[in-house]
Amino acid sequence: xxxxxxxxxxxxxxxxxxxxxxxxxxxxxxxxxxxxxxxxxxxxxxxxxxxxxxxxxxxxxxxxxxxxxxxxxxxxxxxxxxxxxxxxxxxxxxxxxxxxxxxxxxxxxxxxxxxxxxxxxxxxxxxxxxxxxxxxxxxxxxxxxxxxxxxxxxxxxxxxxxxxxxxxxxxxxxxxxxxxxxxxxxxxxxxxxxxxxxxxxxxxxxxxxxxxxxxxxxxxxxxxxxxxxxxxxxxxxxxxxxxxxxxxxxxxxxxxxxxxxxxxxxxxxxxxxxxxxxxxxxxxxxxxxxxxxxxxxxxxxxxxxxxxxxxxxxxxxxxxxxxxxxxxxxxxxxxxxxxxxxxxxxxxxxxxxxxxxxxxxxxxxxxxxxxxxxxxxxxxxx
Amino acid sequence: xxxxxxxxxxxxxxxxxxxxxxxxxxxxxxxxxxxxxxxxxxxxxxxxxxxxxxxxxxxxxxxxxxxxxxxxxxxxxxxxxxxxxxxxxxxxxxxxxxxxxxxxxxxxxxxxxxxxxxxxxxxxxxxxxxxxxxxxxxxxxxxxxxxxxxxxxxxxxxxxxxxxxxxxxxxxxxxxxxxxxxxxxxxxxxxxxxxxxxxxxxxxxxxxxxxxxxxxxxxxxxxxxxxxxxxxxxxxxxxxxxxxxxxxxxxxxxxxxxxxxx
Numbered sequence: 292x293x294x295x296x297x298x299x300x301x302x303x304x305x306x307x308x309x310x311x312x313x314x315x316x317x318x319x320x321x322x323x324x325x326x327x328x329x330x331x332x333x334x335x336x337x338x339x340x341x342x343x344x345x346x347x348x349x350x351x352x353x354x355x356x357x358x359x360x361x362x363x364x365x366x367x368x369x370x371x372x373x374x375x376x377x378x379x380x381x382x383x384x385x386x387x388x389x390x391x392x393x394x395x396x397x398x399x400x401x402x403x404x405x406x407x408x409x410x411x412x413x414x415x416x417x418x419x420x421x422x423x424x425x426x427x428x429x430x431x432x433x434x435x436x437x438x439x440x441x442x443x444x445x446x447x448x449x450x451x452x453x454x455x456x457x458x459x460x461x462x463x464x465x466x467x468x469x470x471x472x473x474x475x476x477x478x479x480x481x482x483x484x485x486x487x488x489x490x491x492x493x494x495x496x497x498x499x500x501x502x503x504x505x506x507x508x509x510x511x512x513x514x515x516x517x518x519x520x521x522x523x524x525x526x527x528x529x530x531x532x533x534x535x536x537x538x539x540x541x542x543x544x545x546x547x548x549x550x551x552x553x554x555x556x557x558x559x560x561x562x563x564x565x566x567x568x569x570x571x572x573x574x575x576x577x578x579x580x581x582x583x584x585x586x587x588x589x590x591x592x593x594x595x596x597x598x599x600x601x602x603x604x605x606x607x608x609x610x611x612x613x614x615x616x617x618x619x620x621x622x623x624x625x626x627x628x629x630x631x632x633x634x635x636x637x638x639x640x641x642x643x644x645x646x647x648x649x650x651x652x653x654x655x656x657x658x659x660x661x662x663x664x665x666x667x668x669x670x671x672x673x
Numbered sequence: 674x675x676x677x678x679x680x681x682x683x684x685x686x687x688x689x690x691x692x693x694x695x696x697x698x699x700x701x702x703x704x705x706x707x708x709x710x711x712x713x714x715x716x717x718x719x720x721x722x723x724x725x726x727x728x729x730x731x732x733x734x735x736x737x738x739x740x741x742x743x744x745x746x747x748x749x750x751x752x753x754x755x756x757x758x759x760x761x762x763x764x765x766x767x768x769x770x771x772x773x774x775x776x777x778x779x780x781x782x783x784x785x786x787x788x789x790x791x792x793x794x795x796x797x798x799x800x801x802x803x804x805x806x807x808x809x810x811x812x813x814x815x816x817x818x819x820x821x822x823x824x825x826x827x828x829x830x831x832x833x834x835x836x837x838x839x840x841x842x843x844x845x846x847x848x849x850x851x852x853x854x855x856x857x858x859x860x861x862x863x864x865x866x867x868x869x870x871x872x873x874x875x876x877x878x879x880x881x882x883x884x885x886x887x888x889x890x891x892x893x894x895x896x897x898x899x900x901x902x903x904x905x906x907x908x909x910x911x912x913x914x915x916x917x918x919x920x921x922x923x924x925x926x927x928x929x930x931x932x933x934x935x
Binding site: 313314315316317318319321323324325326328329352355356357358360363388389390391393394396397400401402403404405406407408409411447450451452454455456458459462463466467468469470471472473474482485613614615616617 | 719720721722754757758759760761762778779780781782783784785787788789791793796797798799800801802803804805883885887888889893894896897898899900901904907908911912915916918919922923926931932933
């Protein structure tokens with residue numbers, strides 16, 4: 292398959308850069324420097340990956356805690372994707388940390404004043420919860436009865452703790468940069484960054500599930516559950532509305548409307564983020580015609596994903612202005628390592644979808660209502 | 674004995690850079706192969722890095738056709754943003770001496786301290802395979818041996834003074850009061866981000882020396898503390914809320930026979 296070759300090629304380039312990084316140091320592939328110590332790796336690989344990893348906790352909240360069981364067909368893709376995004380962020384972190392082999396020290400320290408300490412603990416504990424959730428699927432599929440039953444006992448507590456952990460660390464990612472009000476541009480710096488990050492993580496999670504569902508059912512020729520995606524779209528309308536109201540209120544309250552109306556690259560980046568990434572999809576999701584259309588939903592979800600990605604990059608990279616002689620623009624090495632991780636994640640997910648019971652929708656050519664043939668369709672597309 | 678502090682009186686500095694040499698000697702830092710560069714400032718090396726924990730900055734005062742000097746070094750904040758940001762406790766404020774201490778082996782190279790520092794002081798050796806954070810130590814080892822920091826020890830014009838923090842602050846205020854036209858009426862480090870243990874004095878406004886100005890007066894760790902302090906409470910509340918919701922909803926679904934066991 293051509294697309295798989297492309298992904299493998301991107302992964303290979305990323306791996307080459309990673310080897311260079313570990314052989315010759317971070318400076319050999321990255322543009323981050325003493326004035327701009329974080330950059331693309333943190334904005335894209337950490338903040339965005341974790342935001343997209345919200346697939347797992349949003350669907351677990353809907354299905355397992357709120358008991359809205361009709362969304363169950365979306366739960367498995369959601370938790371598997373969630374786990375992969377969290378693994379992807381760990382890989383980027385291993386490249387990004389200066390001394391990754393000492394990373395374990397965080398778990399033998401007590402630094403409750405550090406947002407990074409809090410994020411590291413919660414994200415790691417949450418990954419364990421995701422392993423339990425995904426483990427239920429895997430152990431059942433391979434017939435490991437004892438382990439499956441054991442995981443069943445701790446499944447609900449893991450979901451409850453995992454969803455709670457997700458709320459606090461998604462918010463704490465917003466806390467990370469509140470400590471530098473003089474470096475983050477006023478257009479973005481706000482004490483409301485934590486709740487804004489949490490709400491946009493909901494939007495990113497639901498958007499990623501929509502994108503995955505449309506693509507997977509299309510590629511595997513399965514019958515997409517447009518009724519469920521339309522339901523998520525209604526949730527999105529509420530989430531995006533709350534987000535935009537909070538965002539506008541925050542800007543007005545902080546009195547930075549003038550800066551935002553000033554024509555500059557920063558303002559343009561903000562307008563693209565808020566209008567194209569949040570407002571346009573809000574309008575799209577609220578139109579019944581879009582909610583009935585597979586590719587309409589897909590487009591709106593892609594805009595939300597792009598909006599959240601741009602928001603994280605804006606906060607962590609674009610808005611950073613350090614009064615210093617050094618400047619920063621991401622290097623090819625920084626971008627290719629993260630794209631390599633993305634490509635690797637897609638390849639692993641493709642394998643998982645073909646080999647595990649993640650999608651159980653009936654195939655397109657089967658009569659409506661029959662669930663037989665989903666497995667065959669999965670095999671056929673492999 | 675209280676915390677120590679330093680006065681960097683830039684009006685007394687002659688730009689001899691003996692402090693830089695003494696700092697390198699005491700901290701065993703290698704010499705640099707430096708190059709002239711174009712741009713603002715004419716100091717050499719251009720900036721702090723893993724081999725330079727302090728530098729004298731050279732800026733041209735165009736109006737008076739003279740050099741004005743400044744100095745980059747760790748400000749040893751009273752409530753350091755770097756230490757509050759450090760996830761492993763590698764950076765800690767020493768309440769005895771006043772220095773912000775770095776425990777080398779605890780550094781994992783996350784660079785959150787660099788991001789958090791309002792004075793852009795901690796540096797990282799990006800070109801090393803085993804990098805870590807580097808910054809001025811306040812010569813904590815010398816202070817413990819009742820010596821003054823190396824830079825203060827060698828300064829030939831007494832531009833660097835060192836002593837008890839209260840006395841240093843009083844001395845800085847005395848100098849400004851004694852020669853009001855000579856100094857700008859501002860002790861840099863007295864109120865910046867909640868106060869520091871290094872006080873800078875200058876004859877020209879500090880932004881002209883390239884010092885970060887317009888910093889908030891409250892300690893920066895307060896900004897993250899505003900949300901982080903609620904994390905444990907919010908976590909416990911969320912677990913309680915979600916447990917209750919899951920329990921009551923499942924109970925109802927079991928009652929109605931709609932709960933699907935998987």
